[in-house]
Amino acid sequence: MQIQSISLSDSLILTLLTLVIYQSAAWAQQKSKFIWLNPLLVTIIVLIPFLLLSKIPYANYRLSTHFLNALLEPAIVALGYPLYLQLQHIKRNWKLLVAILVLGVILVVTLSFSLTMLLIHQKEIAIALSLKSVTTPVGIIITEQLQGDSSITPFAIIIAGFAGGLLGPSWLRFLKIRSDIAAGLSIGAASHVIGSMIISKDNPYQGAYSSVALIICAVLTAFIMPLLMPILSVFFA
Amino acid sequence: MKDIIYTVLTITLCLVLGKLINFSVSGLPASLYGMIIYCLLLQLGLVKPIKVHKTNQWAIKHMGVCFIPAAVGVINHFELIQNHGLTIIGIIFFTTFALLTFVAVLAEKYLANKSESSPSTSNC
Numbered sequence: 188m189q190i191q192s193i194s195l196s197d198s199l200i201l202t203l204l205t206l207v208i209y210q211s212a213a214w215a216q217q218k219s220k221f222i223w224l225n226p227l228l229v230t231i232i233v234l235i236p237f238l239l240l241s242k243i244p245y246a247n248y249r250l251s252t253h254f255l256n257a258l259l260e261p262a263i264v265a266l267g268y269p270l271y272l273q274l275q276h277i278k279r280n281w282k283l284l285v286a287i288l289v290l291g292v293i294l295v296v297t298l299s300f301s302l303t304m305l306l307i308h309q310k311e312i313a314i315a316l317s318l319k320s321v322t323t324p325v326g327i328i329i330t331e332q333l334q335g336d337s338s339i340t341p342f343a344i345i346i347a348g349f350a351g352g353l354l355g356p357s358w359l360r361f362l363k364i365r366s367d368i369a370a371g372l373s374i375g376a377a378s379h380v381i382g383s384m385i386i387s388k389d390n391p392y393q394g395a396y397s398s399v400a401l402i403i404c405a406v407l408t409a410f411i412m413p414l415l416m417p418i419l420s421v422f423f424a
Numbered sequence: 425m426k427d428i429i430y431t432v433l434t435i436t437l438c439l440v441l442g443k444l445i446n447f448s449v450s451g452l453p454a455s456l457y458g459m460i461i462y463c464l465l466l467q468l469g470l471v472k473p474i475k476v477h478k479t480n481q482w483a484i485k486h487m488g489v490c491f492i493p494a495a496v497g498v499i500n501h502f503e504l505i506q507n508h509g510l511t512i513i514g515i516i517f518f519t520t521f522a523l524l525t526f527v528a529v530l531a532e533k534y535l536a537n538k539s540e541s542s543p544s545t546s547n548c
Contacts, residue, residue, distance in 0.1 A: 205493075209489045227491055227492065227495060230489075231496055234492070234496055235498070238496070245497060245500055248496060249493050252492070253493070258489075259490045259491070260454065260455040261436070261439055261483075262487040262490050263453075263455035263456060263459050264435045264439050264442070264455055265435055265459075265483045266484070267458070267460065267463035268476060269484065270463045271467055274463070280535055283534055283535060284535060287530045294523060294526055295520075298518075298522055302515045302518070309504075312504070312508075316519075319516055320519075320523060323491045324455075324491065328455055331453075336497075336501075337494045337497065338497025338501060339498065339501065339512075341491050342498060346516045347516050347520045350516065350517050355524055358524065359528055362528060366531070369531035369532035369535065369536055370528065372527055372528070372531045372535075373526075373527035373528035374524065377521075377527070409452055409456045413451070
């Protein structure tokens with residue numbers, strides 16, 4: 188693909204367009220409370236046909252909106268604040284709680300990576316799918332660190348979010364899980380912010396526990412993934 | 425306004441420190457070191473939670489827009505989706521429910537009866 192030079196006006200227009208579409212979708216979601224109006228999903232669904240029709244190559248779009256991508260790093264640092272807030276509340280059982288989440292992260296990364304390598308045989312995709320249970324910015328940044336395909340990660344994250352958020356509560360009832368802590372932690376670990384938003388509507392206690400799980404899982408995954416990846420890769424070399 | 429500048433400067437400082445650590449010992453991405461430093465500074469009382477609260481929550485609420493440039497990259501993957509779309513969705517569903525079940529069963533067994541004060545609600 189040929190990358191043309193990017194003019195400042197193109198860059199400004201594409202960045203503004205992205206912001207306007209995203210903000211409109213976010214506003215629509217807030218007004219309607221309709222969970223499927225996920226602003227990230229809506230923006231992508233609108234932008235892709237637009238780029239295809241106006242024949243703007245992705246590489247140009249990416250360069251033009253570099254400013255937004257650069258904000259990803261400070262955005263991740265900002266997650267330190269909710270991490271601090273949640274740490275205040277898990278002091279008593281923190282060892283057990285962290286141990287369960289560590290095992291959960293190892294399980295999901297191993298399963299996702301191995302299944303993808305067995306069925307699709309592409310390491311970049313396997314890395315992206317292994318990171319689908321963490322919150323999006325952390326998922327993207329670790330995918331890039333490990334040379335995975337960071338355009339697949341956000342989609343995998345959105346699908347995992349809806350799957351666990353919408354079907355998770357019924358599945359937990361089927362498993363006879365009764366406590367708010369177990370329901371909240373598991374949905375936060377598996378379905379991050381989207382799951383957390385969905386269950387918070389019906390039960391704020393579960394929503395709060397899911398926030399704890401999603402932020403701690405993001406940190407744990409960042410530590411575990413780079414250690415686990417070389418070990419798993421040996422089996423699929 | 426003062427609080428906004430305070431928050432932006434604190435986050436920038438943490439990110440710069442994160443970059444330095446990432447540069448000298450590598451390991452985690454710089455932004456994750458930054459996040460841990462930020463959390464640590466809050467925990468130690470060196471950064472005042474009350475001053476960062478509003479700006480920080482605003483940033484988290486709107487951070488989704490930063491993911492779009494990466495996500496639109498899927499435009500180059502129509503072939504992959506055509507060939508493996510269903511397999512990918514199958515893997516995501518299966519592993520999501522495996523994790524959900526694993527954490528829920530263990531937490532129900534070991535954490536449910538020792539329930540503590542409920543944590544605060546916040547989304548990020």
